Amino acid sequence: MVDNPAEEEVSSVSPLNTAGANGARRNIGPPTRVPQSAANPTRTANTRNPRPIRVPPASAGVPAAGNRPPVPRPGGPPRNPGPVRGTPRPGVRPPHVHYKPAKVSLLRRLCVPITTVVLVLASLVVIGILIKVVMDNYYYFCIKSFKFIPLDKWCDGQADCAGNEDELRCVQRVDFSNTTIVRLSDSGSILQILTSSRTWSYICSDGFNAASAKAACAEIGYSSKPTFSSVSAASLNGQFSNVQITDSEIQVVPISGTCASGSVISLSCIDCGSNHKKERIIGGQETSIENSPWQVSLQYMGQHSCGGSILTPRFILSAAHCFQKGQQQVDRWRVESGHSRLTYTFASQVDKIFIPTSYILDQKPNDIAILKLKSDLSFSAGVEPICLPGFDSNLQPGASLTVTGWGHTVEGGGAVASTLQEVIISLIPNAVCNQEYFGQITENMMCAGQLSGGKDTCQGDSGGPLVSLGPNSRIQQNGVVSWGDGCGRKNKVGVYTKVVPYLQWVTSIMKVEL
Numbered sequence: 001m002v003d004n005p006a007e008e009e010v011s012s013v014s015p016l017n018t019a020g021a022n023g024a025r026r027n028i029g030p031p032t033r034v035p036q037s038a039a040n041p042t043r044t045a046n047t048r049n050p051r052p053i054r055v056p057p058a059s060a061g062v063p064a065a066g067n068r069p070p071v072p073r074p075g076g077p078p079r080n081p082g083p084v085r086g087t088p089r090p091g092v093r094p095p096h097v098h099y100k101p102a103k104v105s106l107l108r109r110l111c112v113p114i115t116t117v118v119l120v121l122a123s124l125v126v127i128g129i130l131i132k133v134v135m136d137n138y139y140y141f142c143i144k145s146f147k148f149i150p151l152d153k154w155c156d157g158q159a160d161c162a163g164n165e166d167e168l169r170c171v172q173r174v175d176f177s178n179t180t181i182v183r184l185s186d187s188g189s190i191l192q193i194l195t196s197s198r199t200w201s202y203i204c205s206d207g208f209n210a211a212s213a214k215a216a217c218a219e220i221g222y223s224s225k226p227t228f229s230s231v232s233a234a235s236l237n238g239q240f241s242n243v244q245i246t247d248s249e250i251q252v253v254p255i256s257g258t259c260a261s262g263s264v265i266s267l268s269c270i271d272c273g274s275n276h277k278k279e280r281i282i283g284g285q286e287t288s289i290e291n292s293p294w295q296v297s298l299q300y301m302g303q304h305s306c307g308g309s310i311l312t313p314r315f316i317l318s319a320a321h322c323f324q325k326g327q328q329q330v331d332r333w334r335v336e337s338g339h340s341r342l343t344y345t346f347a348s349q350v351d352k353i354f355i356p357t358s359y360i361l362d363q364k365p366n367d368i369a370i371l372k373l374k375s376d377l378s379f380s381a382g383v384e385p386i387c388l389p390g391f392d393s394n395l396q397p398g399a400s401l402t403v404t405g406w407g408h409t410v411e412g413g414g415a416v417a418s419t420l421q422e423v424i425i426s427l428i429p430n431a432v433c434n435q436e437y438f439g440q441i442t443e444n445m446m447c448a449g450q451l452s453g454g455k456d457t458c459q460g461d462s463g464g465p466l467v468s469l470g471p472n473s474r475i476q477q478n479g480v481v482s483w484g485d486g487c488g489r490k491n492k493v494g495v496y497t498k499v500v501p502y503l504q505w506v507t508s509i510m511k512v513e514l
């Protein structure tokens with residue numbers, strides 16, 4: 001090859017071979033010129049010892065030449081590529097031939113591979129999305145055992161993956177263990193602690209300090225800075241005790257008679273239920289989140305599914321029936337807070353979901369749930385906790401209650417409300433409610449609405465808070481939206497899970513999970 005001038009000639013115009021041909025093998029011109037012309041085929045045509053450009057013979061075996069356009073001949077159309085003929089006559093300048101710049105030619109060469117790569121990548125992305133859609137809707141992938149299982153086997157209570165992997169991040173059932181030894185009364189938020197003889201005792205203000213308050217609040221799952229005050233013990237009957245803190249746990253030291261100071265402790269574990277406000281849900285009206293900053297939206301796979309309420313920066317109260325069969329995968333839930341309009345962007349991730357052991361799927365009793373978030377909510381005007389009622393809270397029939405949510409504004413209405421709705425309803429005695437609901441209303445449920453119909457909660461409001469103004473002028477949550485026959489029908493008022501019977505259940509979970 002090196003000795004074949006024809007081949008050399010061809011090589012010299014091949015952008016890919018120029019350097020080798022000019023610089024290494026041909027001794028034309030000073031070596032310093034070589035690198036310049038190497039990158040520029042047009043320069044090659046003007047070298048000092050020019051020779052006419054020739055097209056390689058088909059059989060010459062020069063790799064890149066076949067891809068080049070035929071070189072134009074002066075004074076006529078380009079000749080068909082043919083065999084290389086003789087050596088050029090010395091002293092005859094070659095026609096001024098311009099080749100397409102190397103860059104264009106390079107681009108052309110790269111065009112096909114680049115397009116192929118782009119197409120392959122695009123197809124991979126599309127295939128990936130399809131696989132994800134299929135996976136999200138039909139399969140769960142067991143990472144450890146590298147196996148697919150049908151989606152309905154995920155969180156079905158039976159291990160289908162190695163190491164129980166498919167059952168690890170699911171809704172958990174928690175018993176009524178009654179582990180909390182602290183409770184607060186409704187009026188005055190008076191602190192009581194369970195003694196070793198299992199009687200509830202008032203706590204004297206004697207020696208009670210910030211550490212005692214912190215320890216008492218931790219017992220019911222609150223870690224915020226508590227506030228406390230002394231109230232007169234004069235009207236109280238029962239056991240009185242002092243407290244002592246051992247290893248940051250609170251312990252009662254019963255005393256005989258009443259407190260030396262004559263006063264007991266009133267405790268507030270969190271600044272909750274601020275009364276900012278002075279009034280579809282069905283028959284309701286739009287409200288803003290600042291009026292109900294404890295209201296949250298529970299979203300399953302990016303869709304509003306239920307309401308909920310903020311108890312602490314970490315814990316949300318809702319309804320057990322929100323976590324139906326097939327919707328028990330904790331990681332698919334998000335909690336959206338702080339927005340009047342339903343949004344899906346800033347949602348908090350969920351760490352754990354608890355429902356009572358006694359809750360039976362698709363049945364009405366014990367319809368309550370606690371969600372533990374992965375990180376603390378930061379409180380603001382639109383994000384605040386609601387107060388839990390005192391253990392002895394007892395609403396009077398006809399009491400005014402407010403309920404909020406993004407649920408349907410018409411029975412069977414296709415979409416949830418885009419802006420938070422609120423409606424004011426009244427407490428209907430269980431006896432009245434049970435006449436219409438054929439005895440399904442248990443002690444742990446309460447009814448609220450308007451017997452004439454038209455004001456009610458509806459699908460999508462479930463889990464949301466039914467609240468009232470408490471005796472301490474703070475808003476407290478009395479019920480959780482649970483069920484009803486249709487929405488807003490005459491004599492078919494909404495049914496709510498009472499919060500009071502579940503206080504121990506709620507606070508013991510918060511305590512353990514604090």
Ligand code: ARG
Pocket residue numbers: 306407456457458459460461462463481482483484485486487488493494495
């Ligand atoms: N179960 C419904 C939900 O999942 C709430 C129904 C309330 N019904 C009523 N009539 N108040 O959102």
